[in-house]
Amino acid sequence: MNDHAQTPSSPPVPTRQVALIGNPNTGKTTLFNRLCGLRARTANYPGSTAEMRIGRCDRGDQKLEIVDLPGIYGMDLDLPESRMCRDCLDGRLEETPDAILVVIDATAPARGISLAIAAIARRLPTVIALNMADLAARRGLSFDEDALARRLGVPVVAISGRTGRGMDSLIGALQTAVPGHAVLPLPSATNRERKAWIDEAIAGSMGGHDAVGSSRDSVYDRLDKAFTHPILGLVVFVGVMGVLFWTIFSLAGIPMDLIDVLFEKFGGLAAEVLPAGSIRDLVVDGIIGGIAGTVVFLPQILILFFLLALLEDTGYLARAAFVMDRVMCRFGLPGQAFVPMLSSHACALPGIMSARLVPDRDDRLTTILVAPFMSCTARLPVYVLLIGLLFDGSPWLAGFAFAGCYLLGAAAALISALIARRTILPGRSRPMVLELPAYRRPSVRNAILVSWDRGMVFIKNAGTVILGIVIVMWWLSAYPRAETPDTAIALRADAAAIITTDPALAENLEDQANRLELNAQQSGSFAGQIGSFAEPLFAPLGADRTLTVGILTSFLAREVFVSSLAVLQGGGSDVDDDESVLQLVRDARRPDGSPLFNTATAASMLVFFVLAMQCLPTLAVTRRETGSWKWPALQFAWMTGLAWVLSALVFAVVTASTAT
Amino acid sequence: MTFQPPQSTPAPPSVETANADTLDALISRTDQPAGQGERRPLTLCPSGCRATIHTDELDLDARQMLEAMGVEHGCEVEICKVGSPCILRIDSTRFGVGREVAARITATVTATLNGSPLPG
Structure with missing residues (x-):
C-alpha cells in the first residue's frame, strides 16, 4: 500500500499513507477535498463493494497519500463502515497506514474525542484535526490546542476545511507524528468513566462552552x-x-x-x-x-x-x-x-x-x-405514442393515463421493495437515528469536487461497460449486411433521372429508398432474426414480429422503440415529429391486414414499457454500484418478468372485454 | 486563538426558544412539577423539557448506535421536539430519532419549560 515514489533527480521521498477517520458531519470530505483537490480517485475497498477515496497531497517535500474512510460513530460498532475502519487501521485490508488523521467537529468535540481515543489506542502515529474552528470561534468557543494535545498525547491542530485555515500545520504534523503516549481510558473503561475523562479533557482545553445555544438554537x-x-x-x-x-x-x-x-x-x-x-x-x-x-x-x-x-x-x-x-x-x-x-x-x-x-x-x-x-424521461416518447393510440382526441383521459403510468411505476417500485425486504434481503432496517447537522452555507468548491468525482466514476466504470454494450447492440442491428431491395434501387434510379428537372421529388424518392433500405437491414440483421425467433415469447402480449423487433431493439434504450417502429413501417428514424410517427403507427397493418396496434395491444405494450427493464446502461450502473452481476440479473428478471405477466394479463382482459 | 478558561458555574443549556440569559428564569429545577421523576415514553414528554433518557429497552444494535452517537443510557438531553421524529439535543448537537426507536426510549423529565406541569 505504501508508495515510496522516486524520481531520477531527487532522493527518494517516502509517501506517508494517512487514514482519515471521523464522525459523520464533521467536514471530513471537505477536508479531504481541501487537501487533495482533483488528485483523488475512487476505489473499492478490497473484497467489498464499498468505496473509498484515495488522494495525494504533495506540498514540497511533504508527500501524503490520504485514504478517506467512511464516517463512523464508533470503532467497535457492528456496522459495515465501522468494520471497514477497523480492518483498514489494523492492516487487514492491505498494509497498515503510516498515520491516522482524526477529524473532530470543534463545535461538538466530545464524540470526536471518544473516537480519537479508540484511534490513538491502536498505537499508530495520530493527529487530531479540530475542524470547523472558524465556526466554533463565531459561536464563542475557544481552544487551547496544546492543552488538549498534552491530554491526548498526540498533536492537535485547529483547522477549517472550508477556508483552508491550518492546512500547512496539519500536513507538517502528519509528517512528523509519532504514536501517542498519554494515559487514556482503557478499552475496558465504562461509558461513564470514559465520559468523565472526556469532559475533564474538554473542560481543561476549551472555553466559552456556554455561548453555544442562544438565539441560533x-x-x-x-x-x-x-x-x-x-x-x-x-x-x-x-x-x-x-x-x-x-x-x-x-x-x-x-x-x-x-x-x-x-x-x-x-x-x-x-x-x-x-x-x-x-x-x-x-x-x-x-x-x-x-x-x-x-x-x-x-x-x-x-x-x-x-x-x-x-x-x-x-x-x-x-x-x-x-x-x-x-x-x-x-x-x-x-x-x-x-x-x-x-x-x-x-x-x-x-x-x-x-x-x-x-x-x-x-x-x-x-x-x-x-x-x-x-418512469424516466426515456419512456416518455413511448408513453406519448401508445397513449396517443389509446386515447386519441380525449386529452383528459390521456392525461389520466400519463399520470397512471407514473403511479404504476411508483407502486411497482414500492411493492417490489416490500417483497425484496421480506424475501431476498430480509432483516430490519437500520434504526432511524440521525445526527441533524448544523445548518450552514454550502461549499460550492466541495460540490464541484464531489460531482466531478461521481462523473469520473461513471465514465471510468459504468461508461466503459455501456460503450461495450452499445457497440454490441450496433453490431447486432448492422450485421449481416442486407441486400438493397430492388424497389429501393428502382427509386434511386428514378430519382437520378429527375434530379435536374424536379429536385424536390428526387429528394423524396431518395428518402423513400433509404427507408426501404433501413427496413430491409433491420429485418435481416441479427437483431431482426432474434426478433423473429422471439416472436412466440411476446405473442401473449399481442406483439407480432414487427413489435417484437421493436421491443428487442428498445432494450438498448426505450426511446428506440418509437424510431424502430417508424423505420419498420417505412417511415424515417426521426422521432421529432410525434404526429407523423403516430399517424404512421396508427395506419400500420400486420401481414393479415389487421391493425398493428388495437386497443388491447396498445394497453399491454404500455404496461410492458412502464415496468420492463429495458435499459442496458442502467444494468451496467447497477453492476457498478452493487459490485456483482447478480443484482442487475435479478433486477432484469424481476422487472421484465413482472412486466410480461401484467402485460399478458392486460392483453387478455382488454381483448375479452372488447370482444363482448 | 485565545483560550478562555471555563466558568466555574456553567449555566444550563438553552431550552426551546429561550436564550442563555433567560434560562434561569424559565427553567425551574426546584419546583418539581407533578409527575417529574417518573419514567415515561420519550414520545409522551413535553417539547422543550430536559430529561434523563433510558435506552435499556432498546435492542442492542440501536442502543450501541445511540451510545456511539453520544446518546447514552442515563444521559441528560434537551427534548427539542416530540413527534416523528423526536429531536434531542446534547450540547450543541441535535439528533433526530425516528418514531419506532423513540417509542422504545423512556425518559425521566428533570426540568420543564418555565416549570410547567407535565402532561398526563
Whole structure:
C-alpha cells in the first residue's frame, strides 16, 4: 500500500499513507477535498463493494497519500463502515497506514474525542484535526490546542476545511507524528468513566462552552420543526425537490443537445475521412455513437450530484429523510431512499448512483433494485405514442393515463421493495437515528469536487461497460449486411433521372429508398432474426414480429422503440415529429391486414414499457454500484418478468372485454 | 486563538426558544412539577423539557448506535421536539430519532419549560 515514489533527480521521498477517520458531519470530505483537490480517485475497498477515496497531497517535500474512510460513530460498532475502519487501521485490508488523521467537529468535540481515543489506542502515529474552528470561534468557543494535545498525547491542530485555515500545520504534523503516549481510558473503561475523562479533557482545553445555544438554537429549533412537520415538511420537501429536478431538466438539456451535435459532427467528419466499409461503420456508428451514448448521461449526473452535495451541505437532507421515512418505512425503505427514487424520474442512472445516500447496505440494494421502476424521461416518447393510440382526441383521459403510468411505476417500485425486504434481503432496517447537522452555507468548491468525482466514476466504470454494450447492440442491428431491395434501387434510379428537372421529388424518392433500405437491414440483421425467433415469447402480449423487433431493439434504450417502429413501417428514424410517427403507427397493418396496434395491444405494450427493464446502461450502473452481476440479473428478471405477466394479463382482459 | 478558561458555574443549556440569559428564569429545577421523576415514553414528554433518557429497552444494535452517537443510557438531553421524529439535543448537537426507536426510549423529565406541569 505504501508508495515510496522516486524520481531520477531527487532522493527518494517516502509517501506517508494517512487514514482519515471521523464522525459523520464533521467536514471530513471537505477536508479531504481541501487537501487533495482533483488528485483523488475512487476505489473499492478490497473484497467489498464499498468505496473509498484515495488522494495525494504533495506540498514540497511533504508527500501524503490520504485514504478517506467512511464516517463512523464508533470503532467497535457492528456496522459495515465501522468494520471497514477497523480492518483498514489494523492492516487487514492491505498494509497498515503510516498515520491516522482524526477529524473532530470543534463545535461538538466530545464524540470526536471518544473516537480519537479508540484511534490513538491502536498505537499508530495520530493527529487530531479540530475542524470547523472558524465556526466554533463565531459561536464563542475557544481552544487551547496544546492543552488538549498534552491530554491526548498526540498533536492537535485547529483547522477549517472550508477556508483552508491550518492546512500547512496539519500536513507538517502528519509528517512528523509519532504514536501517542498519554494515559487514556482503557478499552475496558465504562461509558461513564470514559465520559468523565472526556469532559475533564474538554473542560481543561476549551472555553466559552456556554455561548453555544442562544438565539441560533431557537432559529434551528423553528427550522427543524418546520422541515420535519408532517404537512409543512412535506410541502417544503416537494418544493425543494421540484426546484432540484426543474434545474436538472432545464440545465441538463443544453449540454446534452450540445453533446449530440458535437458527436454528430465528429461522426460526420470521421465518415468523410475514412474509406467506406466495415471499419468506417464501426468507428462512426459503433465507437463514436457509443461514446456519445455514454457521455450524454454525464450532464444529468454532474448536475444532480452538484445539487445534492449543496443540499447535503446545508443540513437539509437529514431533515428531509425523516419526512419521507414516514411513507417509505411502510415499504421497508428508509427515508433517504426517496432521493434516488425521485432522481430516477429524470434518469435511472444518476438515481441509482445517488443511492449511496442510503447508509445501510440492504436498504441501499433494495433501493437500487427498484429505482428503475420509476418512469424516466426515456419512456416518455413511448408513453406519448401508445397513449396517443389509446386515447386519441380525449386529452383528459390521456392525461389520466400519463399520470397512471407514473403511479404504476411508483407502486411497482414500492411493492417490489416490500417483497425484496421480506424475501431476498430480509432483516430490519437500520434504526432511524440521525445526527441533524448544523445548518450552514454550502461549499460550492466541495460540490464541484464531489460531482466531478461521481462523473469520473461513471465514465471510468459504468461508461466503459455501456460503450461495450452499445457497440454490441450496433453490431447486432448492422450485421449481416442486407441486400438493397430492388424497389429501393428502382427509386434511386428514378430519382437520378429527375434530379435536374424536379429536385424536390428526387429528394423524396431518395428518402423513400433509404427507408426501404433501413427496413430491409433491420429485418435481416441479427437483431431482426432474434426478433423473429422471439416472436412466440411476446405473442401473449399481442406483439407480432414487427413489435417484437421493436421491443428487442428498445432494450438498448426505450426511446428506440418509437424510431424502430417508424423505420419498420417505412417511415424515417426521426422521432421529432410525434404526429407523423403516430399517424404512421396508427395506419400500420400486420401481414393479415389487421391493425398493428388495437386497443388491447396498445394497453399491454404500455404496461410492458412502464415496468420492463429495458435499459442496458442502467444494468451496467447497477453492476457498478452493487459490485456483482447478480443484482442487475435479478433486477432484469424481476422487472421484465413482472412486466410480461401484467402485460399478458392486460392483453387478455382488454381483448375479452372488447370482444363482448 | 485565545483560550478562555471555563466558568466555574456553567449555566444550563438553552431550552426551546429561550436564550442563555433567560434560562434561569424559565427553567425551574426546584419546583418539581407533578409527575417529574417518573419514567415515561420519550414520545409522551413535553417539547422543550430536559430529561434523563433510558435506552435499556432498546435492542442492542440501536442502543450501541445511540451510545456511539453520544446518546447514552442515563444521559441528560434537551427534548427539542416530540413527534416523528423526536429531536434531542446534547450540547450543541441535535439528533433526530425516528418514531419506532423513540417509542422504545423512556425518559425521566428533570426540568420543564418555565416549570410547567407535565402532561398526563
